[in-house]
Amino acid sequence: MLSDDLGDKLGIWKPELTTTKAEESTLETTKAAGKPTADDKNATKQRKMRDRSELVPYTFAGRSLRIREIQVSMEEEVGYKVWHAGEAFCEYLDGGNLDLVDKTILELGAGTGIVGIVASLMGADVTLTDLREVLWNLEENVRRNTEGCRHTPKVQELTWGKGLDRFSDKSYDFIIGTDIIYFEELHRDLIFTIKQLSRPHTRVLLCHYPRWPSRDKRFLELLQKDFDIVNQCKFLTARLFEAKRISKR
Numbered sequence: 001m002l003s004d005d006l007g008d009k010l011g012i013w014k015p016e017l018t019t020t021k022a023e024e025s026t027l028e029t030t031k032a033a034g035k036p037t038a039d040d041k042n043a044t045k046q047r048k049m050r051d052r053s054e055l056v057p058y059t060f061a062g063r064s065l066r067i068r069e070i071q072v073s074m075e076e077e078v079g080y081k082v083w084h085a086g087e088a089f090c091e092y093l094d095g096g097n098l099d100l101v102d103k104t105i106l107e108l109g110a111g112t113g114i115v116g117i118v119a120s121l122m123g124a125d126v127t128l129t130d131l132r133e134v135l136w137n138l139e140e141n142v143r144r145n146t147e148g149c150r151h152t153p154k155v156q157e158l159t160w161g162k163g164l165d166r167f168s169d170k171s172y173d174f175i176i177g178t179d180i181i182y183f184e185e186l187h188r189d190l191i192f193t194i195k196q197l198s199r200p201h202t203r204v205l206l207c208h209y210p211r212w213p214s215r216d217k218r219f220l221e222l223l224q225k226d227f228d229i230v231n232q233c234k235f236l237t238a239r240l241f242e243a244k245r246i247s248k249r
């Protein structure tokens with residue numbers, strides 16, 4: 001679900017934050033029992049998030065999907081809603097632009113998981129990754145929407161630039177990411193991650209909504225130190241780039 005004013009700043013919903021009676025009583029109980037643990041705090045946070053979430057319907061790959069999206073404030077994580085480029089890329093996949101059957105795909109910054117879910121439904125062997133905080137919702141969305149897929153999708157924590165050894169024995173046909181290049185302070189970590197986890201045959205597909213052209217340009221300049229941009233196009237309101245690692249002669 002995308003609001004028209006999404007292009008403004010990050011376009012993140014700014015809901016009224018309220019605490020329900022049930023949450024208040026949970027907090028009280030935890031306090032009475034002593035200091036809340038990190039797990040208690042996470043559970044409370046997730047409960048609050050569920051309260052301001054909805055299962056948003058989408059139709060892709062001939063299936064009716066239900067994606068849990070959560071209203072978030074600026075201070076919270078951005079991985080709880082489907083972004084413009086994510087939706088555009090699903091349309092792109094749905095249009096049959098790529099043959100995904102039995103292809104291995106690593107998705108970076110998967111958020112709600114909609115792109116990886118659609119790729120799974122189209123026959124790919126997908127690993128969806130994101131920051132630890134958003135994995136609970138990502139996992140639930142994947143489970144809810146991928147029954148009967150040819151390959152069971154995997155969900156794993158991957159913070160760009162960190163712990164990449166866990167993935168380095170794999171060979172991916174595609175590395176994909178939608179709306180993940182606008183964090184300029186993370187450009188280096190993101191490109192390092194793509195570089196470490198790609199092989200010469202890997203097709204790197206990055207799709208973004210052009211909010212900040214100069215920032216996007218700087219990302220592409222940095223990427224081109226190690227990758228060739230082999231294709232680029234506009235798709236709906238998004239821009240799509242395909243890059244391949246420059247092979248050392």
Ligand SMILES: C[S@@+](CC[C@H](N)C(=O)[O-])C[C@H]1O[C@@H](n2cnc3c(N)ncnc32)[C@H](O)[C@@H]1O
Nearest residue numbers: 079082083086109110111131158159160178179
């Ligand atoms: C704007 S959202 C895009 C989500 C999804 N790809 C889409 O198009 O709907 C950016 C995603 O990148 C993830 N992210 C941000 N910083 C990250 C980091 N350092 N490492 C891994 N993922 C990160 C966020 O959690 C979020 O899911």
